[in-house]
Amino acid sequence: MEEVILKKIFLGLSVILTGILLAACGSVDNLSNDTNSSGSSKGKTQLTGQTNTGYYQGVIKNGRYQTSKSRGVSVQQESNQFNIKGFENGLLNISKKQFSTKKYVFQEGQYLSTKRVEAWLGRKSKSNPTGLNPVKSKSTSATKRNPIYLSQIDEQDYMTRSGKSLSLQGMTIGLAINSVDYYKKTQYGPTYQTDLTNSQINSEGKKIANQVLSRLRNNKKLKNIPIVIALYKQASDDSLVGGNFFAYSTNNSGTTSVNKWNKINQKNYVFPLQSNQKGPSQNDADSFDNFKSQVQTFFPNLSGVTAQAQYTNGSLTGMNVNITTQFYSQTEIISFTQYIQSAAQRYLPANAPIDITVQSTEGIQSFLTRKANEKKFSAHIFNSY
Template sequence: MKRISAILALAVSVVLLTACGRLGSSGVGTTSSTKTKTSIQTTGQTSDDEYQGVIQNGRYKTSKARGLTKDQNTNGANLKSFENGLQTISQKQFATDDYIFQEGQYLKKATAQNWLDRKSKSNASGLNPEDNGQTDADKRNPDYLQAIEEQDYMTQDGNNLKLGGMTIGLAMNQVDYYQKEEYGATYETKISHDKMVSEGKSMANKVVSRMRKTEGVGNVPIVIALYEQATNDSLVGGTFFAYGISKDGGKTINEWHDVNEANYVLPVVGSAKSGNSSDADSFTNFKNNVQSFFPNLSGVTAQTHYKDGNLSGMNITINTQFYSETEIKSFTQYLVTAANKYLPSEAAIEITVQSTDGTQAFVARKAGEKSFYSHVFGSY
């Protein structure tokens, strides 16, 4: 739900990299040695609730193992909500004012891949269970762990940065998709929520113990966040359901916290749930009004995100066949009016207008704000 922040961040990053704008605003400078000079800078912040990122030697410091996942799950929305939600979990432990975000550097790609694979004679570190040779859905050992992601949180140490803590996300399957033979039909093993939780917490302690042995990690706080993968046929990504913290160099999780999140799609299809009927009615009124004002729309849909039972964000997509620049401008103006009138007043709202030619307009409002920001792409 932070697309507007992403757009602003991209714009700021371009300015930073070309004109050095707010680079190094945290005071981070150059680290020297007898062999090399390493220049460390930060991206600056676009808002107080976002982390600064790390730029090393003029380049953004990328992850060592980003995006690794098992092959079976094909819901592309999972990875996006997994990564975005992981930073939200991190903010509970690592304040944006005190820490600088760095893509994971301690969990190497080969190591992460071994952890994601099944345990076997050739891979003793596999977190997923050994293959028991069974192919029946209820008899086989499923893959519980689908993806793993590391995020590092740095603190300033003079002119340098040092690791202040890390968050590791474990994406757990509620359904394990598998094939009995290569290129054959796809089958499903369903995993109960209780089993998913117990396996996730067991894996979390193993991950903490292993990370403590990793050079450079030391005794920093380690947060392990557990995420439930959405199924392949879901129109939305999954959600986090728990996170635990290992403090003071501990090799296990000291405390666990439940996370109450849910995602829904509007309009409701079939027997699917809507989250909150009042929010669903607000969207329906908005949708009907917009479609009556501009009839040649291909569809108006929304994804909603709830935290602790309250709507925290609504992401609306409008597919249109407009080609006239004036039509797009008029439509965007009307969207702002309709959004103010019909949509929930407290939640973050994003509205994307798109066609086969790409994104045509964008309307957004942050949580708690009254005014919408709008932009028509390609206009001057």
């Protein structure tokens, strides 16, 4: 018998998002002593400060960063960390289209509690009338059963400052839709799967989005703010890349149903491409192959050189390169990182943000990064003392 289990994904993964928001924070800004736009706390409210206009400032209350009330709640599936990272980071990028980092302050979701999100992610039933996933069917056939469509919900709140006060002025909701639903026919039996078509993912995701928007508007604090809803197609558990967002909608004050969707044309690839696989740009694939060849020729003690590349509307919008080494001495790591810095500048695709992580079984050894439209890579070597 199929069983849907709700879990909290290991919270350490959420450090990725928190790090983006709080990395290298500057001075902390003080607000009024009794400000709390989403609660009744009378503690002191502060902002994290902002060192880069590409990042949002975060909210600190009572000396602690405001964590989400429902972070990590998900329908149990086989773990794919790439899905989690892509979902959170991609949702931030969509939010920036509506809520400028120069004007708005980011606050982790405070309106959807763990209990509510668990109920919404469950199947609809007599005991769970608010479930957004379909009722459980009697059939256990992969093609005849009712699959689980909605897998994750993420809430982001956006505030503005007026004097020394913060007020809620917008919200973004991310809905992660399965491309594959994994299930068991008996409690301890083997795992089966139902593959979902793009048409199912699109139609069911948009239907769920309408229900979510209508429910949010029932909260008087959320009636008159813009609410962005974004749809994410999760990759399968065995995928070497994460999923991708395929649509989003900006819903103005008071609207209770989505009347317009904006299409997002994103696709992820793993480099080097397999022999029978075609990418959107052969030049990018060749550039990475040349980079990999040069690196492995000069430094043979490498376990692997791979990359995850994301394309939007056919253009490269980001690449994460992972290099696994068998280096042990600090001098080897320094020499290798310096060579990577020059080789990446020479061979890897230009005009796209690229991160390069060099690591061994003992952890990260060095990190290189280049923003879009920059020529040189900056590098940091992790010293072991």
